[in-house]
Amino acid sequence: MKRSRGRSAFLFSCIAPAVILFFIFMILPTLNVFRMSLFEKGAYTPTETFVGLKNFRTLLADANFIRSMQNTILLIVVVTIITFAFALVFAAILTREKIKGQNFFRIVFYIPNILSVVVISGIFSAVYKPENGMLNSIIGLFRDMSDPILWKGEKLVMVSLIIAMVWQAIGYYMVMYMASMSGVPQSLYESASLDGAGRIAQFFQITIPLVWTNIRTTLTFFIISTINMAFLFVKAMTSGGPNHASEVTLSYMYSQKDAGLYGYSMAIGVIIFLFSFALSALVNKVTEREPLEF
Amino acid sequence: MKMKKIMSAALAACMVVGSCGTAVFAEDAYADYAGTTISVAAIETAYGSEMWTQVCEEFTALTGIEVDLITDKNLEDVIGPSMQGGEYPDVIHLATGREAALTEQFIKGNLIADITDVLSMTVPGEEAAVSDKIAGGFTETSLTNPYGDGKTYLAPMFYSPCGLFYNKGLLEEKGWEIPATWDEMWELGDKALEEGIYLFTYPTTGYFDAFFYALMYSAGGAEFFDKATHYEEGIWETEEAKTCFDIVAKLASYTNPITPAQANDQDFTQNQQLVLDNKAIFMPNGTWIVGEMAEAPRADGFEWGMTALPAVADGGDRYSYTWFEQAWIPAGAENVDAAKLFLAFLYSDTACEIFVGSGAVQPVLGIADKLEGDNVMFYSIYDDGAKAAMGNFAAFEAIPGVEIRPVFFDPVNSLVSGDMTEDDWTAGIISASDQMRENLK
Numbered sequence: 001m002k003r004s005r006g007r008s009a010f011l012f013s014c015i016a017p018a019v020i021l022f023f024i025f026m027i028l029p030t031l032n033v034f035r036m037s038l039f040e041k042g043a044y045t046p047t048e049t050f051v052g053l054k055n056f057r058t059l060l061a062d063a064n065f066i067r068s069m070q071n072t073i074l075l076i077v078v079v080t081i082i083t084f085a086f087a088l089v090f091a092a093i094l095t096r097e098k099i100k101g102q103n104f105f106r107i108v109f110y111i112p113n114i115l116s117v118v119v120i121s122g123i124f125s126a127v128y129k130p131e132n133g134m135l136n137s138i139i140g141l142f143r144d145m146s147d148p149i150l151w152k153g154e155k156l157v158m159v160s161l162i163i164a165m166v167w168q169a170i171g172y173y174m175v176m177y178m179a180s181m182s183g184v185p186q187s188l189y190e191s192a193s194l195d196g197a198g199r200i201a202q203f204f205q206i207t208i209p210l211v212w213t214n215i216r217t218t219l220t221f222f223i224i225s226t227i228n229m230a231f232l233f234v235k236a237m238t239s240g241g242p243n244h245a246s247e248v249t250l251s252y253m254y255s256q257k258d259a260g261l262y263g264y265s266m267a268i269g270v271i272i273f274l275f276s277f278a279l280s281a282l283v284n285k286v287t288e289r290e291p292l293e294f
Numbered sequence: 295m296k297m298k299k300i301m302s303a304a305l306a307a308c309m310v311v312g313s314c315g316t317a318v319f320a321e322d323a324y325a326d327y328a329g330t331t332i333s334v335a336a337i338e339t340a341y342g343s344e345m346w347t348q349v350c351e352e353f354t355a356l357t358g359i360e361v362d363l364i365t366d367k368n369l370e371d372v373i374g375p376s377m378q379g380g381e382y383p384d385v386i387h388l389a390t391g392r393e394a395a396l397t398e399q400f401i402k403g404n405l406i407a408d409i410t411d412v413l414s415m416t417v418p419g420e421e422a423a424v425s426d427k428i429a430g431g432f433t434e435t436s437l438t439n440p441y442g443d444g445k446t447y448l449a450p451m452f453y454s455p456c457g458l459f460y461n462k463g464l465l466e467e468k469g470w471e472i473p474a475t476w477d478e479m480w481e482l483g484d485k486a487l488e489e490g491i492y493l494f495t496y497p498t499t500g501y502f503d504a505f506f507y508a509l510m511y512s513a514g515g516a517e518f519f520d521k522a523t524h525y526e527e528g529i530w531e532t533e534e535a536k537t538c539f540d541i542v543a544k545l546a547s548y549t550n551p552i553t554p555a556q557a558n559d560q561d562f563t564q565n566q567q568l569v570l571d572n573k574a575i576f577m578p579n580g581t582w583i584v585g586e587m588a589e590a591p592r593a594d595g596f597e598w599g600m601t602a603l604p605a606v607a608d609g610g611d612r613y614s615y616t617w618f619e620q621a622w623i624p625a626g627a628e629n630v631d632a633a634k635l636f637l638a639f640l641y642s643d644t645a646c647e648i649f650v651g652s653g654a655v656q657p658v659l660g661i662a663d664k665l666e667g668d669n670v671m672f673y674s675i676y677d678d679g680a681k682a683a684m685g686n687f688a689a690f691e692a693i694p695g696v697e698i699r700p701v702f703f704d705p706v707n708s709l710v711s712g713d714m715t716e717d718d719w720t721a722g723i724i725s726a727s728d729q730m731r732e733n734l735k
Binding site: 042043044045046055058059062063064065121122125128129130131147148150151152153154155236237238239241242243244255256258259260261264 | 374377378380393394395396398399400402403405498499551552554555556557558559560561564692694695697700704705706707708711713714
């Protein structure tokens with residue numbers, strides 16, 4: 001009895017620092033976001049007025065917020081699908097096939113992930129430059145470019161953001177998939193090929209079902225990281241422009257804070273929090289399968 | 295008990311000795327501030343931060359007040375968090391119109407100390423009062439008196455005439471005249487386009503504020519400007535307002551079409567480069583452009599030129615907006631009196647000379663004699679017949695989703711790319727202006 005009490009005290013003292021820090025720096029600020037969303041307050045004003053759900057009602061009628069939400073959803077859907085497809089295929093090729101320079105490709109794909117978003121934005125700004133930018137120069141070999149394509153113009157700015165975000169994310173997810181794919185026993189593929197299954201059939205029948213748990217985890221990562229990365233890319237590449245065509249929820253939240261609407265921007269924070277939580281839960285539920293063992 | 299008495303006597307003696315000690319350094323006039331340290335936070339712009347260090351050193355040498363100086367290009371990020379925690383610098387030099395809008399937030403929240411009495415203070419080390427040194431008009435605008443109550447809250451700092459910048463060499467080479475009216479401007483636009491040169495470009499839509507203010511003055515004079523910047527009912531449906539909107543919309547059709555794709559905080563220098571490369575003739579800008587693009591490549595024979603906005607009609611007034619920065623004292627500052635002394639010192643001959651050495655021009659009388667290089671030409675714009683436009687949109691309580699720049703100026707990007715019509719733009723302004731009027735401070 002005495003021993004178990006001592007053991008409990010020891011365990012408690014081991015986890016207490018982490019729990020206390022987690023509470024102070026994670027739980028408390030999060031709760032504060034929810035609390036602040038019910039108040040009207042400037043970032044620097046000492047006074048705050050309780051306004052109930054007014055901030056949320058205003059949000060639903062705010063056309064700028066709705067547009068930024070649309071852009072965020074577009075990015076989540078498109079970036080996830082494209083990155084997912086490319087990362088999975090590249091991972092399968094690099095683990096299953098014997099190609100020359102395998103390690104070289106692994107490094108090349110992973111490099112964008114090490115670079116800071118500001119550097120990537122700088123690179124892509126040079127690529128997208130209307131005059132003598134790389135992309136327009138290449139296209140200029142095939143067609144007349146006296147009227148250059150405006151990659152960061154109002155019509156194409158979201159496409160340009162998507163390309164940069166996919167380029168940045170592929171390597172990270174590819175490495176994650178490669179790690180779990182290399183755990184799939186070689187014998188399964190051998191017996192499948194004896195049964196006459198081709199490479200594509202093997203990919204869909206063996207590889208994907210066996211790395212499914214990993215895929216589910218990465219889908220949640222996709223949602224959260226796209227929301228976060230979109231803010232960085234927008235800030236560093238377009239400043240939300242032209243005329244707010246590339247504004248995303250987090251950048252809009254930031255601009256409302258600067259406009260002196262701290263409570264309102266916290267309400268946007270709450271919406272993003274609930275949205276990403278709900279979407280992750282939904283994706284998790286939809287992709288639920290009986291785990292396969294090998 | 296006895297011990298306590300001895301101790302307090304000893305402490306009191308120490309204090310007397312201590313205060314005598316510091317009083318030796320400061321002049322009698324500043325004896326009250328002995329041992330005071332003020333913190334000064336100044337934005338680092340194209341002028342650099344060295345001038346601030348020197349000015350603070352001179353101030354300390356004169357008054358004995360120590361200065362903790364903070365300068366940074368992103369000053370808001372440096373001082374913002376501690377101010378949210380209730381710790382304020384004593385003096386902040388940070389202009390309105392920046393993206394983080396920190397100064398605007400302090401204005402909206404009534405968080406700035408009244409500095410009207412600084413104007414009647416004697417400049418430290420000199421005989422003259424501050425108000426005798428500051429040039430006329432600078433302390434009567436909504437940029438310094440944001441609440442229109444006759445009290446001054448923000449001190450005017452480094453001014454710069456804004457106008458249309460161009461390549462003088464190009465115009466001379468082609469034999470084109472500087473347009474005096476907007477009609478002449480359009481003629482020049484057509485002529486230039488035949489040679490593959492666009493009439494106009496702009497760095498970002500943020501540069502349209504100074505442009506639009508000057509345009510409002512030239513379309514309807516000071517009265518229209520005052521009504522418009524206070525969002526008077528029906529003001530945007532008047533002839534004068536229509537003239538302004540039509541000019542901007544027409545100018546959009548003469549703008550180099552790649553401009554909007556580069557009109558962001560990262561690529562705006564590419565738009566400025568269009569003027570250096572003779573791909574656009576005019577751009578709205580300020581005198582700092584010369585330093586900002588000093589290293590950039592340029593067309594042969596390039597020479598900076600600057601002109602006021604063309605007149606709306608033949609013989610009409612031409613305006614150039616006077617852009618200036620502001621220094622202010624947060625209401626929560628600890629050493630308000632010493633901070634006021636510092637503000638007054640910023641207009642002393644010593645400070646003005648240090649500032650002008652870095653290209654920053656204080657709005658004081660007689661400063662024109664101290665200018666050099668391109669600045670002589672830029673700052674003489676008002677001597678050449680252009681009138682000075684000053685002021686800005688009146689402050690209003692923060693409204694979700696409604697801000698000056700997104701409503702008035704950001705849509706210019708869409709006007710240029712053809713994604714928005716002039717009617718949509720003005721409709722947005724009218725509806726936002728109604729809300730701004732209801733929330734006027």
